[in-house]
Amino acid sequence: MRSDLVILVLIVGGFTYAFRFLPTRVDLSALKPDSLLSRFLASTGPAAIATLFVAAVLPELRGPMTGQGPLVAGILAVVVTFRVTKSVVGATLAGSLAYGLLFAVL
Amino acid sequence: MSDTDPTSFRQGLLAALPIALGYFPIAFAFGVAATGQGLTGLEAFGLSAFIFAGASQFLALALITGGAPILVAAFTLVAMNIRHVMYGPALYKRAGPGAARNQAHLWAFALTDEVFGAALGQLARGRKFSEPFMLGLGLGAYLAWLGGTAAGAFAGGGALAGHPALQAGLAFMLPALFLALLLSILARSHLPVIAIAAAVCVGLTLLWSGTAGILGGMIAGAVAGVLGPRAQDAQ
Secondary structure, X not given: OOHHHHHHHHHHXXXXXXXXXXXXXXXXXXXXXXXXXXXHHHHHHHHHHHHHHHHHHHHHHOOOHHHOHHHHHHHHHHHHHHXXXXXXXXXXXXXXXXXXXXXXXX | XXXXXXXXXXXXXXXXXXXXXXXXHHHHHHHHHHHHOOOOHHHHHHHHHHOOOHHHHHHHHHHHHOOOOHHHHHHHHHHHHHHHHHHHHHXXXXXXXXXXXXXXXXXXXXXXXXXXXXHHHHHHOOOOOOHHHHHHHHHHHHXXXXXXXXXXXXXXXXXXXXXXXXXXHHHOHHHHHHXXXXXXXXXXXXXXHHHHHHHHHHHXXXXXXXXXXXXXXXXXXXXXXXXXXXXXXXX
């Protein structure tokens, strides 16, 4: 492995592990349920996942409207499948399948 | 501990299935892209083994092949991953007081966006927090990521070039997984948080950069969760 790549991997891997592990040592036992930090942390999950979803589809949304059929089909397939099955696996696969199929047709 | 114990390692592995299904093809695409851009199979595998953060690995490829200085590239990627600092405390907040953390040094390595989302979804649906479960969940995701990278690197650059529909469907796997995870934890009270996170993410991405959009969207959404009840109180 090239030395510059090793340096990159060590820095990014080390910091990423620290970002994931060190905050788990924070003691939240004294945190009151209605405190500001408590509400902040409770909102972090939905905010993070919503942001990641938007960031993932945004490049495609910035493209021409006419090319967004697969995206719409994929999103609809995820929503409908999840509502019917309550399965994250099924919804993910259905969305991917619908996207790929419509991409092939168009 | 039995195999059907909802807090067991095995149940964690099973819960990792949707993530593994999403990760394998994306990691495959990463392996293909990495070898297509001149990295060896071992280098591609090393990126996945030690960083284990999909979006930043793809960005790493772009930075490396774009000729960015190595320290600039490294700290760009570090900045991109800083969002992960919120995940551990958010999980323990949801897990409640007394949740074990003796093995966090192991499972936290695999606390990616999707593992965090899946763990939060499981807790929201009433599963008790346990470290063996988290280990299983993280390991399942990690093995799928490594397996996909190895398969993609083995297949070599351009392996998906002749199958654009397959490539497109696989590329949508990750957004589909995020959306499904979001639906799995969704409650009416989250709607303002989601709307503000999305709006800030779009705005900052358009005005500044994708990394700023992700970090800003997460923080703005979480802050909206803090301010929301106060706004209601004021009405």
